[in-house]
Amino acid sequence: MEGYTASLLLYTFLVLTEEFQITVGYLVDPESNIQCLKNYFYKDFRPIYMNMTTKSEILICQTWKEQEYFITRYSTQYKIPIYSAYRIDSLKKKYSNYGKWRNESSVGLQNPIKQAEHLDYTYSGFQRGHLNPRYHNQNGADNIRATYTLTNAVPKTMETNIEWFLVAEQPLFKEMRKRCFYPNAKRYIIVGVVLGKFSMKSGRVNIPSYIWSAAYCDTSQINHTDRAHISDWSIGYLMKTDDKSYANGSIQDLQYNLQKLTDSKVQLFNNNVHSHQQISGLKLVQRTKSRKRSRPNSLSCETQKKSLNTEIQNEQIPDENEY
Ligand SMILES: *[C@@H]1O[C@H](CO)[C@@H](O)[C@H](O)[C@H]1NC(C)=O
Ligand SMILES: *[C@@H]1O[C@H](CO)[C@@H](O)[C@H](O)[C@H]1NC(C)=O
Ligand SMILES: *[C@@H]1O[C@H](CO)[C@@H](O)[C@H](O)[C@H]1NC(C)=O
Numbered sequence: 319m320e321g322y323t324a325s326l327l328l329y330t331f332l333v334l335t336e337e338f339q340i341t342v343g344y345l346v347d348p349e350s351n352i353q354c355l356k357n358y359f360y361k362d363f364r365p366i367y368m369n370m371t372t373k374s375e376i377l378i379c380q381t382w383k384e385q386e387y388f389i390t391r392y393s394t395q396y397k398i399p400i401y402s403a404y405r406i407d408s409l410k411k412k413y414s415n416y417g418k419w420r421n422e423s424s425v426g427l428q429n430p431i432k433q434a435e436h437l438d439y440t441y442s443g444f445q446r447g448h449l450n451p452r453y454h455n456q457n458g459a460d461n462i463r464a465t466y467t468l469t470n471a472v473p474k475t476m477e478t479n480i481e482w483f484l485v486a487e488q489p490l491f492k493e494m495r496k497r498c499f500y501p502n503a504k505r506y507i508i509v510g511v512v513l514g515k516f517s518m519k520s521g522r523v524n525i526p527s528y529i530w531s532a533a534y535c536d537t538s539q540i541n542h543t544d545r546a547h548i549s550d551w552s553i554g555y556l557m558k559t560d561d562k563s564y565a566n567g568s569i570q571d572l573q574y575n576l577q578k579l580t581d582s583k584v585q586l587f588n589n590n591v592h593s594h595q596q597i598s599g600l601k602l603v604q605r606t607k608s609r610k611r612s613r614p615n616s617l618s619c620e621t622q623k624k625s626l627n628t629e630i631q632n633e634q635i636p637d638e639n640e641y
Contacts, residue, residue, distance in 0.1 A: 342420060342467055343378045343467065343469070344378070345376055345377065345379075346377040346378065348377050354386050357386065357405070358403040358506070360504075360534055360536060361587075363587060365508060365584075365585065365587070367400070367401065367510065367585075368400065368513075369582060374393055375391060375392065375393050375394070375395075376394065377389060378391075378422065378469055380402075380450075380464060380470065382460055385464075387461060387464035387465070388405075388464070388465075388470075389402070389403050389404070390402045390403075390469050390470055394427070394433065396513060396517075397432070397433055397434040397522060398472045398473070398524050398526065399470055399510075401449065401508050402450040403507070403509075404450045404506075405504060405505055405507065406454050406455075406505040406507060407456075409495045409499060411453075412456055413455075415463070416462070417464075417465065417466030418463075418466060419446055420468070421434075421435055421467070421468050422469045434468050434471070437519075438518055438519050438523045439518070444475060444518060445474055446468065446473075447474030447478070447479045448471060449471070449510065450465050450470050451465065451483075451487045451509075452466075453487050453491060454487065454491060472511055472524075474529075477562065478559045481562040481605070482557055485555070485557060485564045486555040486564070489566075490507075490531065493553065494533070494535065497551045498537075498551060500540050500548065502537075502541070503539070505534070505535055505536075506533065506534045506536060507531060508532050509531040510530055511526035511527075511528065512526060512530070512576065513527065514527035525559070527558065527559055528558055529556075529557050529559060531555045532555075532569050532572055533553050533554075534550070534552040535551040536550060537549065550591070552569050552591055553566055553567070554566065554567055554568060554569045554600070556572055564602055564605065569586060569591060571597060571599055572600060573586060575600050578599075
């Protein structure tokens with residue numbers, strides 16, 4: 319009996335310790351000077367995007383096993399992230415691990431009045447859609463796991479989740495490989511939402527009407543002698559969630575659309591991420607479905623489709639896949 323009690327105590331201790339070690343984020347004062355802000359916001363600039371109402375919004379430095387991975391502005395009123403900001407540090411596609419979705423008990427959000435819980439998504443018809451996606455976190459399995467927090471998830475239908483992967487997450491990663499493949503480049507990304515009119519579970523969890531992302535390739539750390547043919551690069555993506563129309567373009571064009579959609583000033587990166595292009599806004603269109611290839615290509619096309627499907631599945635059904 320005593321042995322039993324002892325092992326029960328030990329078990330409890332281990333579980334608690336484990337839980338403690340895996341604690342998942344801490345609150346950040348947006349006015350502070352803390353390293354987490356500097357790591358994930360380019361030049362330490364806090365995006366200007368929908369007025370942050372201090373009462374119902376918080377900044378979370380997202381950690382996993384005591385390491386910091388990204389930062390999230392979370393709305394306790396709408397119970398979704400407004401955006402997550404992160405960096406792509408590895409452009410090698412090595413990891414296809416999953417995570418297990420968890421809630422954020424460590425940042426004073428234990429109360430389901432303040433955050434979405436698993437039950438909100440169960441049988442809702444919506445998936446937990448990553449803002450900072452699995453696909454962009456290739457620094458290791460823990461890097462991927464760090465993204466599996468409900469504070470980094472918004473309700474997306476399966477179709478929207480797949481489409482966003484196809485028109486934004488994957489092309490952005492590939493484009494980064496083409497245009498920002500320098501050892502000392504820093505790749506800053508912000509992925510955010512425009513709040514929608516509808517919500518899951520009678521008003522609890524907002525269903526975004528748009529998803530957007532903005533990416534900047536900062537090459538200023540690159541040795542000057544190597545800089546001759548290198549210039550900074552940026553891109554913005556926007557997708558309407560109900561009809562899945564989308565567009566990509568300059569950050570300025572994205573900001574123009576977001577300003578109209580949110581009826582407030584928008585500036586996602588600091589001033590030197592500005593091109594001199596004419597701002598015309600993004601024109602959203604639906605993706606044209608690729609036509610069937612002719613015979614000779616069909617095999618490779620089929621293979622491609624298969625690997626894409628696997629990729630999408632990995633992206634889509636993380637809940638069933640525990641680490
Ligand atoms: C945001 O805040 C600014 C200044 O505090 C104010 O002028 C503006 O009207 C606010 N916008 C919204 C949409 O609340
Ligand atoms: C968070 O997760 C823990 C463990 O899975 C659970 O006990 C708790 O009720 C959850 N809280 C919320 C708000 O979902
Ligand atoms: C931008 O969108 C166009 C279609 O409008 C697409 O052909 C192109 O591949 C996209 N570029 C990137 C980098 O996502």
